[in-house]
Structure formats: structure tokens, C-alpha cells
Amino acid sequence: MFDHAAAATAALPALPAAASNYPRMLLLRRPDGFRHASDSASDNAYMQATDFDAERAVAQWQGLVDALRAAGHLVLALPGDPTTPEAVFPNNVFATAPGRLVI
Numbered sequence: 001m002f003d004h005a006a007a008a009t010a011a012l013p014a015l016p017a018a019a020s021n022y023p024r025m026l027l028l029r030r031p032d033g034f035r036h037a038s039d040s041a042s043d044n045a046y047m048q049a050t051d052f053d054a055e056r057a058v059a060q061w062q063g064l065v066d067a068l069r070a071a072g073h074l075v076l077a078l079p080g081d082p083t084t085p086e087a088v089f090p091n092n093v094f095a096t097a098p099g100r101l102v103i
Contacts, residue, residue: 023095025074028065031057033082040086061088 034057068075081087095102 023073025076026068027076027078028061029078029088030080031061031088032080033085034080034088035085037085057088 031054034054035052065075065077
């Protein structure tokens with residue numbers, strides 16, 4: 001993850017945001033309440049870390065949003081939920097098309 005929006009923007013490929021095979025809008029969830037979730041970590045090898053810097057997570061997230069917007073993408077930023085510390089990582093893929101929702 002990048003700490004600065006400029007670094008994230010530079011790392012993005014130079015792709016036209018309006019190209020037909022790229023999303024027109026991106027859905028991201030703010031890392032409000034992001035922290036170690038011991039119940040999930042008990043059986044998830046990727047969650048063994050216990051030190052989380054909430055301020056850094058928010059700054060990195062904002063850098064990502066800024067970089068995506070600077071690249072011409074529309075970003076829908078949803079608020080986080082402190083009662084669901086892992087919800088910052090949406091893991092359900094969906095797509096929309098005129099009159100359709102694909103899950």
C-alpha cells in the first residue's frame with residue numbers, strides 16, 4: 001500500500017477510465033474501526049499480525065481513493081462500521097450493467 005497519493009497515482013497503469021472493459025465506478029469501504037479481529041485470526045494465516053495503525057490505514061485508504069480519482073475513476077466511498085473490523089476488505093464481487101446486477 002502507498003502512503004502518498006502521488007506514489008499510488010504513479011503506480012497506476014495509464015488506462016483510459018472510460019474504456020469499455022474497465023469499471024466506470026469503484027466501490028470502496030473506509031477503514032473505520034479497522035483492527036485485529038481475533039475471532040477471524042484464529043483460523044486465518046493472513047491475520048496473524050496484532051499491531052494495526054488505524055491512522056495509517058485511513059491515510060493509505062485516502063491515498064488510494066485520491067489516486068483512483070486522479071486517474072479519472074469515479075469512486076463511491078462507503079463509511080466503515082467499527083463493529084466489523086474486517087469490512088474494509090470487501091470480498092464479494094459484483095458488477096452492474098443497465099438494468100442488471102451480477103453477483
